[in-house]
Amino acid sequence: MAYWLMKSEPEEFSISDLEARPEQREPWDGVRNYQARNFMRDQMKIGDKILFYHSNCDVPGIYGIAEVASEAYADFTAFDPKDKHFDPKSDPDNPRWFLVDVRFVRHTRRPITLAEMKADPALEDFPLVRRGNRLSILPVTPAQWKLIMAREKTPAHG
């Protein structure tokens, strides 16, 4: 089983929104970056665990845990001219963009903030904390997963 981090702007779609969905499950649509697409299409397996990261908000950080709930399939929002993620270069016979469904697992006990992850020397190789990183889906090593999960059990302060 592999581990991932997936970013979402909470005003668009938060961990609480995922929790509130029917069957607590949602297609992770709108990814328009090849590297992120390739992770979903080529590497994600049902049951893989996901750190649900809130970006572009007051306190960026990890707010929940989710899991991969489907194999990859074509991102249907690319086919709909009215959708904000419409891409005329993707067509149903030869889709350019793919997605997986994700399922809610739980909220974290507290947010694991970007600031505290940046301050942790053990996480210095975690791509999330590296400057200029914009990738919305990142692989997480088992060691990194463990460190972050351990962090959740200690009080926030740094």
Place this chain on the structure above:
DNA sequence: GCCAACGTTGGC
């Protein structure tokens, strides 16, 4: 194939 222009991401 190069690279400048442009749009987007996302922390601050």
Place this chain on the structure above:
DNA sequence: GCCAACGTTGGC
């Protein structure tokens, strides 16, 4: 709101 970093586009 600002702006650095980065990916994509398109002219040549």
